Amino acid sequence: MQMNIVNSQxxxxxxxxxxxxxxxxxxxxxxxxxxxxxxxxxxxxxTDSEVELEAQQSLDVTGEDFRVLxxxxxxxxxxxxxxxxxxxxxxxxxxxxxxxxxxxxxxFVIATLPAEDFPVMKAEEARGTLEISSERLLSLxxxxxxxxxxxxxRHYLNGMLLVLRDGRLRAVATDxxxxxxxxxxxxxxxxxxxxxxxRKAVLEMEKILAxxxxxxxxxxxxxxxxxxxxxxxxxxSRIMPGKDYPDYERVIPVAPDKCFxxxxxxxxxxxxxxxxxxxxxxxxxxxxxxxSVLRVLAKNKQSDISEETVxxxxxxxxxxxSFNADYILxxxxxxxxxxxxxxxxxxxxxxxxEPGTGKGEQKSVIMPLRI
Amino acid sequence: MNDSWRFRIRWPRAVALVDMNAFFASIEQLDFPELRDxxxxxxxxxxxxxxxxxxxxxxxxxxxxxxxxxEARGLCPDLVQRSARPQRYAEISTRIMDLLTTxxxxxxxxxxxxxxxxxxxxxxxxxxxxLARRAQDLILHETGLxxxxxxxxxxxTAKYAAKLKKPRGFVVIPPWEARTRLSPVxxxxxxxxxxxxxxxxxxxxxxxxxxxxxxxxxxxTRRFGPPGLRYWxxxxxxxxxxxxxxxxxxxxxxGHGKVTPPGTTERELLTVYFLHMIEKLAARLRAHDLExxxxxxxxxxxxxxxxxxxxxxxxxxxxxxxxxxxxxxxNDVWTGQGVDRIHVLALDPRACGRQADLWNAPDPRRARxxxxxxxxxxxxxxxxxxxxxxLERSPSPDVIAPAxxxxxxxxxx
Numbered sequence: 001m002q003m004n005i006v007n008s009q010x011x012x013x014x015x016x017x018x019x020x021x022x023x024x025x026x027x028x029x030x031x032x033x034x035x036x037x038x039x040x041x042x043x044x045x046x047t048d049s050e051v052e053l054e055a056q057q058s059l060d061v062t063g064e065d066f067r068v069l070x071x072x073x074x075x076x077x078x079x080x081x082x083x084x085x086x087x088x089x090x091x092x093x094x095x096x097x098x099x100x101x102x103x104x105x106x107x108f109v110i111a112t113l114p115a116e117d118f119p120v121m122k123a124e125e126a127r128g129t130l131e132i133s134s135e136r137l138l139s140l141x142x143x144x145x146x147x148x149x150x151x152x153x154r155h156y157l158n159g160m161l162l163v164l165r166d167g168r169l170r171a172v173a174t175d176x177x178x179x180x181x182x183x184x185x186x187x188x189x190x191x192x193x194x195x196x197x198x199r200k201a202v203l204e205m206e207k208i209l210a211x212x213x214x215x216x217x218x219x220x221x222x223x224x225x226x227x228x229x230x231x232x233x234x235x236x237s238r239i240m241p242g243k244d245y246p247d248y249e250r251v252i253p254v255a256p257d258k259c260f261x262x263x264x265x266x267x268x269x270x271x272x273x274x275x276x277x278x279x280x281x282x283x284x285x286x287x288x289x290x291x292s293v294l295r296v297l298a299k300n301k302q303s304d305i306s307e308e309t310v311x312x313x314x315x316x317x318x319x320x321x322s323f324n325a326d327y328i329l330x331x332x333x334x335x336x337x338x339x340x341x342x343x344x345x346x347x348x349x350x351x352x353x354e355p356g357t358g359k360g361e362q363k364s365v366i367m368p369l370r371i
Numbered sequence: 372m373n374d375s376w377r378f379r380i381r382w383p384r385a386v387a388l389v390d391m392n393a394f395f396a397s398i399e400q401l402d403f404p405e406l407r408d409x410x411x412x413x414x415x416x417x418x419x420x421x422x423x424x425x426x427x428x429x430x431x432x433x434x435x436x437x438x439x440x441x442e443a444r445g446l447c448p449d450l451v452q453r454s455a456r457p458q459r460y461a462e463i464s465t466r467i468m469d470l471l472t473t474x475x476x477x478x479x480x481x482x483x484x485x486x487x488x489x490x491x492x493x494x495x496x497x498x499x500x501x502l503a504r505r506a507q508d509l510i511l512h513e514t515g516l517x518x519x520x521x522x523x524x525x526x527x528t529a530k531y532a533a534k535l536k537k538p539r540g541f542v543v544i545p546p547w548e549a550r551t552r553l554s555p556v557x558x559x560x561x562x563x564x565x566x567x568x569x570x571x572x573x574x575x576x577x578x579x580x581x582x583x584x585x586x587x588x589x590x591x592t593r594r595f596g597p598p599g600l601r602y603w604x605x606x607x608x609x610x611x612x613x614x615x616x617x618x619x620x621x622x623x624x625x626g627h628g629k630v631t632p633p634g635t636t637e638r639e640l641l642t643v644y645f646l647h648m649i650e651k652l653a654a655r656l657r658a659h660d661l662e663x664x665x666x667x668x669x670x671x672x673x674x675x676x677x678x679x680x681x682x683x684x685x686x687x688x689x690x691x692x693x694x695x696x697x698x699x700x701x702n703d704v705w706t707g708q709g710v711d712r713i714h715v716l717a718l719d720p721r722a723c724g725r726q727a728d729l730w731n732a733p734d735p736r737r738a739r740x741x742x743x744x745x746x747x748x749x750x751x752x753x754x755x756x757x758x759x760x761x762l763e764r765s766p767s768p769d770v771i772a773p774a775x776x777x778x779x780x781x782x783x784x
Contacts, residue, residue, distance in 0.1 A: 251729045
């Protein structure tokens, strides 16, 4: 095999897939990237055995098809040390376990693994497909992914629940202390679905979606896998059955009787100031709501204190309630509106943060800190 | 000796180390007058064979800490063996530390029988020599127990001074003499510089404290990081380490361990040992209003360590939540090899339950039950009420860990 390629073209697809590569993978093959040419496309594919990501680049060169398995990070670092416009000649002789790469006066001989060792995820027959714009899918993920658990012993919380019903896709995430929920309209074929998407797949999809504009994403649902397809990218992931997920609707307060409407930016700035004083993870911020003024109070271990007032529009009785400042900041950042509404019942029960306008499709439920 | 000049000059820093003499043995002689002036050896329980400390009367026969009882009896046939009473030692130690805080609040408890006193800021009330002498007299007068005192301008020199004369020693090395006095002393005589650092220094021609000054400090910092500079200064009588009163923050870990019969392979026996330690650990977490989410279980033998960290869904200080992890650890992690010691550790304990959980509301009945058990055990003594599974627990007594402190989470035996 022999081909010439511009650095920027091969670097771009490698950069996309390297996020999936686990640098501490127990199997050497999982730290490798499958590079292959089929027809007029060069493709790169990486997997951690749970999530598989493939990116492609169309080429204007012809030549024989090939498949080669290279150490992904090392290969990418070499390419990155050259200018974007550098042209590389890739060559692998029949039966050789090394690939030669040269550009200008530089020449590299790099070890490869047999391409057939790459654990390609089995393609399952799709039970249904749905289509959604990349921007809406990204906003759906961004509105919820922050509440996913990380390394929780309840493995099903380390992911996002996706529920497809009546042409709407709902995303739910929780780490046990807070819960986020959002939903979007989709064009779907096939039956309803209820599945848990692993944390890594969600975060990789967010990265991918952030690079796309004006693109339609097709989602193919199968028995054990899900595939996200765009023109040049394919992310396949194993899924867990949604029935393992806790009954999230149970923890959404039904009739909170106290609430205040506020400017998202104002409240975020106040909580940020309080967070700076507390300075630690799990730091507490106290909300004192009275006479349409919200006092944001914080105190650290050295007994330094901060106080800031925010003008709000109060409905219902006064209340004093305490939250983890980071949880509030993350929830505020996820809201797609300039105004928000905070609904509460008691200082010991969960509260809801929602956009100030809208149909109530986006929600953040946060458990308070005991005062 | 005319010490008047020492009383007149204000010391730039004044640090005293109070070191109790043969602490456990002295308490035995204090509580049991018939043991006074007799050679006494303290062992861990009546069946203990290793001497954990002995009286000065026994030391005159060549008996020392760490010696086997049988060997000691060969040297001193009249040796009296006493079982350690850690609760009593802890009680006396707490009293001593409380007494010392009447001299200065800047007190660092270094171990159960040692404390550093920073006298720098008390010099309006008296000279460092007078204050240190007052500390020594106060302890003897109030408890009847002897101690040695070392006084200097830094912790390392004070510690070195205290061990120069025992028992009832009182050695003063003024800060301006520290460098000269330490100069001929081997570096490994200093507290904290043992064979590892000693051999590193010896390879570079540094055997005594005086020779340390010839070595550029960067040689030490490159090898040991920031503590390297401290070693360099320590040898010159200028240890910068401050006297640190106890840290009010929650500890990074909190644990309990116990020595098992050597080479134990009996699963049921190991289970009881683990349950015993879990019960102690949970009660201690509750006593200090702490809880933890990650717990490390470990078995040790001379050659192997089996360990696993179990991450719980929510933080706890309830032993009943931890119990199911014992069979899981013994089945999945323990290799079946003979065990000499077990250990249970709470990692990163934090203040109790402020963050409420959406799914796992704590059972208020369990909290009430634990509070009742803790109250009964506090009033009527440890283990007055305990789970039936612990009826067969080890009768070997508790020991005082080096990390013991008179107040806070480390007040535990």
